[in-house]
Amino acid sequence: MLAPCLVLGSSYFKPFNSDKSLCKVGVSSEGQLLEMLRRKRLQQRPxxxxxxxxxxxxxxxxxxxxxxxxxxxxxxxxx
Incomplete structure (x- = not known):
């Protein structure tokens, strides 16, 4: 299962924010998220x-x- 990433403390939209069926991964900033993407540190499955x-x-x-x-x-x- 892939997990959507989000910035901790941010509010996105009501259904997403409260959806307990999603396994969300929180990061401290947009910059951290972009850096994780750049370094391919987010979980990916072949x-x-x-x-x-x-x-x-x-x-x-x-x-x-x-x-x-x-x-x-x-x-x-x-x-």
Whole structure:
């Protein structure tokens, strides 16, 4: 599972801030986050071998409307 990174003490948007199903990684500043990205210190998993299967699964999720439905939770005013 990939974890979204965020700056500690920052407020993003209501559904993201309160979403307990996400395993978020906090850093002290935007600069630290950018430096971690530059140095490739964020956890990455090699998925090259599964790339085709992942692309097919994502295409199916998009076609079936799952991605749009999931994104709606993060829109302003969503319940």
């Amino acid at each position: 998925l090259q071998a599964q790339r085709h299967a992942i692309a097919q699964a994502l295409d199916q999720m998009i076609d079936e409307g799952w991605v749009l439905d999931a994104a709606r939770r993060y829109r302003p005013g969503a319940q």
